[in-house]
Amino acid sequence: MEPPAKSQTVKTRIIIMSDTHNQKPFDSSDAKHAFRSPLPDADVLLHAGDLTGSGKRHEHQAQVEMFMEHPAELKVVIPGNHDITLDEPYYNSHPWKHSTPQDLVAIKEMYSGPKARQAGIVLIKEGIQSFQLKNGAKFTLYASAYQPEFCDWAFAYKRSEDRFNPSSAVQQLLGQGPANPIPSHPHIDIMVTHGPPFGIMDSVVGFGARMNASAGCQHLLRAVKRCKPRIHAFGHIHEGWGAKRMKWASGESADGEDQLIPVVVDRDEVLERRGAFIDISSSGGSQLQWGQETLFVNASIMDVRYNPRNAPWVVDLELPGG
Numbered sequence: 001m002e003p004p005a006k007s008q009t010v011k012t013r014i015i016i017m018s019d020t021h022n023q024k025p026f027d028s029s030d031a032k033h034a035f036r037s038p039l040p041d042a043d044v045l046l047h048a049g050d051l052t053g054s055g056k057r058h059e060h061q062a063q064v065e066m067f068m069e070h071p072a073e074l075k076v077v078i079p080g081n082h083d084i085t086l087d088e089p090y091y092n093s094h095p096w097k098h099s100t101p102q103d104l105v106a107i108k109e110m111y112s113g114p115k116a117r118q119a120g121i122v123l124i125k126e127g128i129q130s131f132q133l134k135n136g137a138k139f140t141l142y143a144s145a146y147q148p149e150f151c152d153w154a155f156a157y158k159r160s161e162d163r164f165n166p167s168s169a170v171q172q173l174l175g176q177g178p179a180n181p182i183p184s185h186p187h188i189d190i191m192v193t194h195g196p197p198f199g200i201m202d203s204v205v206g207f208g209a210r211m212n213a214s215a216g217c218q219h220l221l222r223a224v225k226r227c228k229p230r231i232h233a234f235g236h237i238h239e240g241w242g243a244k245r246m247k248w249a250s251g252e253s254a255d256g257e258d259q260l261i262p263v264v265v266d267r268d269e270v271l272e273r274r275g276a277f278i279d280i281s282s283s284g285g286s287q288l289q290w291g292q293e294t295l296f297v298n299a300s301i302m303d304v305r306y307n308p309r310n311a312p313w314v315v316d317l318e319l320p321g322g
Helices: 057-069 088-093 104-112 114-118 169-173 218-227 267-273
Strands: 009-017 044-047 074-077 121-123 126-132 138-144 190-193 231-234 242-247 259-262 276-279 293-298 313-320
Touching: 009 231, 044 057, 057 104, 057 114, 057 121, 074 126, 104 114, 104 121, 114 121, 138 313, 190 218, 231 313, 293 313
Parallel strands: 009 044, 044 074, 074 121, 138 190, 190 231, 231 293, 276 313
Antiparallel strands: 009 313, 126 138, 242 259, 242 293
16 A cells, blocks of 8 residues: 655745834835845735834824735734734723824724735734635634733733633633633644743843843743644744744654754845745755744844844745645
8 A cells, every 4th residue: 555645735935024113114225224125025924913103093004004015915914012902902991001092993994904805914813714825825823912911011911821721621611711722733834923932032131120031921832832833923022033943852852852943044144135034945955844843933123122123034934735
């Protein structure tokens, strides 16, 4: 009997960004900034939140225009803690955060109306969604705008709350537990969360009374270990811009421990190419092994001083074929 054929995969390019905070790409002539027009082409664009500075309508409009100008057929966007007008309960309970009332319905329409749909824009606050691309690739994505409470902003939860891992049988009987837990491997190809998992590109200078403390979520770390997606993209922590490749202990790690390996990029090349490029596809020389590895990407465009000094990440990878 012949062995079953290997499942077909399709090389797909994804451009990832986060924490643009109302910043559109600089003019193409501005060679000092990697975040400049035209942004690198891709099949899919991911934005991991903090689209705006404080959720004002004109700020959202600037970001939607940026998405519409990009040629990617699919643009998956999640909000972040600064996008307060996309978290209606928070917005209504924090009037001191918005001196000028905003039209929440009009803002939502920017991301979900006919023009947005025609441009391939999909806004997800939290949940799972599957997509089929024109190149034949298909993938399932988990997204969440929520992150541990941080300076009293939107989409926050208490650090003791676990909204990412399945509840116990008793909790389920009581109707407790998370509304959108992250499934275990192999159900999710890509994760996009605004906040990072604990200990992975989440170090914040002067967080609370400590210096260089981890601001990420312990529960999210447990969930991503179960899920083992191909990519986990996030932002929120501007200081953490970068990419790291995790070799999970259950995979080929020799010493029985997870191995987190930084991805090294040439800053001059990043500036020239307007992006930090990573090839983990079959033609890249070091193909990512799904279930054994995950590529973590902190794609914050802003640095710690809210200067747009960072570049988007551009990842080539294999996705399942239709």
